[in-house]
Amino acid sequence: MTANQPRTSRRAGASEGQLSRMFQALADPTRRAVIAQLSRSPASMTELARPFRMALPSFAQHLSVLEKCGVVQSRKDGRVRRYRLVPQPLSVAEDWMVAQRAIWEQRLDQLEEYIETMKAESR
Amino acid sequence: MTANQPRTSRRAGASEGQLSRMFQALADPTRRAVIAQLSRSPASMTELARPFRMALPSFAQHLSVLEKCGVVQSRKDGRVRRYRLVPQPLSVAEDWMVAQRAIWEQRLDQLEEYIETMKAESR
Numbered sequence: 001m002t003a004n005q006p007r008t009s010r011r012a013g014a015s016e017g018q019l020s021r022m023f024q025a026l027a028d029p030t031r032r033a034v035i036a037q038l039s040r041s042p043a044s045m046t047e048l049a050r051p052f053r054m055a056l057p058s059f060a061q062h063l064s065v066l067e068k069c070g071v072v073q074s075r076k077d078g079r080v081r082r083y084r085l086v087p088q089p090l091s092v093a094e095d096w097m098v099a100q101r102a103i104w105e106q107r108l109d110q111l112e113e114y115i116e117t118m119k120a121e122s123r
Numbered sequence: 124m125t126a127n128q129p130r131t132s133r134r135a136g137a138s139e140g141q142l143s144r145m146f147q148a149l150a151d152p153t154r155r156a157v158i159a160q161l162s163r164s165p166a167s168m169t170e171l172a173r174p175f176r177m178a179l180p181s182f183a184q185h186l187s188v189l190e191k192c193g194v195v196q197s198r199k200d201g202r203v204r205r206y207r208l209v210p211q212p213l214s215v216a217e218d219w220m221v222a223q224r225a226i227w228e229q230r231l232d233q234l235e236e237y238i239e240t241m242k243a244e245s246r
Contacts, residue, residue: 016152023150029139032219039226087227090220096155097217103162104210 021069022093030054031062038072038085045081144192145216153177154185161195161208168204 025031034048049059063083066072071089074081148154157171172182186206189195194212197204 016155019155020150020152023146026216026219027143027146027150029143032139032142035223036226039223040230085227087224090223093149094217094220094224097213097220100159100162100213101210101217103159104208107163 018069018089019093019096022071022089025065025069025071026093028062028065030059031066034062034066034083035071035085035090038083042082042084045083048083141192141212142216142219145194145212148188148192148194149216151185151188153182154189157185157189157206158194158208158213161206165205165207168206171206 026035030052033051037043037048037051045056045060045063048063049056052059063072063074067074069089071086072083073086074083076082149158153175156174160166160171160174168179168183168186171186172179175182186195186197190197192212194209195206196209197206199205
């Protein structure tokens with residue numbers, strides 16, 4: 001890819017692969033709900049799994065996807081493994097979206113200016 | 124799912140399915156580059172495909188994913204089909220991310236307040 005590089009380079013470590021993994025992780029409602037829960041507080045797997053009617057191995061698979069993209073980290077705390085949110089990968093993805101919107105809005109501004117110029121010239 | 128509903132309801136038409144499709148669409152670097160290109164201006168498939176070393180049917184498949192999630196619309200313009208960006212589905216996804224960050228930042232503020240209280244009480 002030579003053109004259209006998203007403007008994510010302002011955050012260290014942002015790569016196309018990281019962005020793809022983050023958006024892939026967000027493409028599932030269970031994983032989004034886990035992120036929303038962990039935004040509120042760290043939690044154990046049992047606590048996180050409670051709102052879902054899902055076998056624990058399937059739920060563990062979702063947690064594994066989140067850990068692999070770096071948005072969730074876990075640590076053994078006595079006999080319980082606790083999960084916490086790492087907001088950096090989310091910020092990278094958000095930055096990408098904000099950058100696209102900025103480009104889009106700039107274009108609308110330019111179109112508006114152009115129309116104003118045309119109007120002024122036709123008077 | 125009874126808990127942890129993401130706060131996307133403030134935009135009409137936002138649903139879990141729409142969010143999943145949008146994030147799925149964003150989980151591929153070619154599709155992200157197409158969105159970035161269309162943020163700048165509408166374009167034909169030939170123009171959009173130019174930066175990529177990819178067979179046209181594979182590229183068309185990516186455009187089809189983008190059309191299905193509603194972020195891209197196409198229209199026949201004479202003999203050429205032209206593609207344009209529809210920013211609403213991107214905004215819905217961005218809103219979801221902003222809402223999670225707000226919850227996270229509020230939690231940090233509360234923690235900070237708690238620490239300040241503890242400090243004050245220990246004086």
